[in-house]
Amino acid sequence: MLARIFPDRFVPILLATILLASFLPVRGAAVPVAQGVSTAAIVLLFFLNGVRLPRGEVLHGIRNWKLQGSALMFCFGVMALLGLGAQLAAVALLPATLALGFLFLGILPSTVQSATAASSMAGGNVAASVVAAALLNLVGVIAAPLLFAALAGSAGEISGAAALRIVAILLLPFIVGQLAQNWLRPWVLMHKGLTTAMDRTAIAVAVYVAFSAAVVAGIWDQLDGREIGIVFGAVAILLTLSFGGAWAFGALLKLARPDRITLLFAGAQKSIAVGAPLAATLFPPATAGMVLVPILVYHMAQLILSAWIAPALVRQPTGVVLE
Incomplete structure (x- = not known):
């Protein structure tokens, strides 16, 4: 029954992380230690992403400019405007x-493993999905904070210290991972279970530390049932517009069905793996926890929705187009 409700195992992990931070938040002298552990976990996460994302496949896949260009446009253009x-x-x-x-x-980039897995399950272009995920995340590390600064006005101003943290904690480990790819990628691919667990642990730690600070600052005193309901309602509308819009955008561009499925998941999904570290880098701890609430809800909902949509697309006859 749980597998039907939560098709992706990461959903209950995120729920448990939020509950743990709500009842047992990090306090007092433990805060600097927890923040140090969170920073180390984020560095490891982006290093592994750099090792894993296939540089050669990205360069080869860019030739499919129509699909990759539309994924970039939808992820950082349409979705940014919807946000x-x-x-x-x-x-x-x-x-x-x-x-x-x-x-x-x-403004966040797409997921990597989730979008690729959903595309594969739905009969999409798996090779193009890998390339799209890699390209969106490569671009997103730089484009996401710049887009946020451009669209958020005074609330999105990035200080020199924050810019240095983005470079040191997100970009530099990713680049080092790319440089070490020839030596380490075979090992990472051989131990997918271990590296996936390391990824999810790093994300959970970053979310736990950020949300703990928000709990200590009184997030549950500031939010009542009405406001939480508004967040869930807004996320439901965003999911409808993003998934429906990505599917319609693929039809407008007359993409082949496998490419259209790839665009659906690469364009509409958003990454907590980038969101949690970026929020921790851009905002004070208490603010980061509040800012993360919409992406936490959206991320969990998109995993469930994608796991339900993908089998339906497989069952849909090839000659029939879902509108």
């Missing part, structure tokens, strides 16, 4: 920092 629209619509109903989280959600 901005959600922020403007929610700012009168929610705390400003929480509303800002919808814009933050919109």
Whole structure:
């Protein structure tokens, strides 16, 4: 029954992380230690991403410019505008920092493993999915903070210290991982289970530390049932517009069905693996936890939705197009 409700095992992990931070947040003298562990976990996460993302396949896959260009346009163009629209619509109903989280959600890159797995399960172009995920994350490490700064106004100003942290904690480990790819990638591919567990642990640690700070700052005193309901409602609308929009965008571009499926998941999914570290880098700890609420809800919901959509696409006859 749990497998039907939570088709992706990472969903209950995130739920457990939020519950743990709510009841047992990091406090006092333990905070610097937890932040140090979180930073180390983030560095490891981006190093592994650099090792894993296939540089050669990315260069080869860029030749499919129509698909890759449309994925970039939808992920960082359409989704950023949807996030901005959600922020403007929610700012009168929610705390400003929480509303800002919808814009933050919109500028993030796509997932890597989840989008590729969903595309494979749905009969999409798996090779193109790998390339799209890699390319979106390569671009996203630099483009996401710049987009946020451009669209968020004064709330998105990036200080020199924050820019250095992005380079040191996110970009530099990724580059080192890319340089070490020839030596380490075979080992990483042979131990997928271990590296996936390391990825998820790193994300969970980053979420736990950020959300702990928000709990200590009184996030549950600031949010009532009505506001939480608004967040869930806004995320449901965003999911409908993002998945429906990506599918319609693929039809508008007359993409082949496998490429259209690839665009659906690469364009509409958003990555907590980039979101949690980036929030921890851009915002003070208490603010980061509040900003992360929309992407936490969206990420868990997209995993469930994708796991339900993919089998339906497989069952759909090849000659029939879902509109």
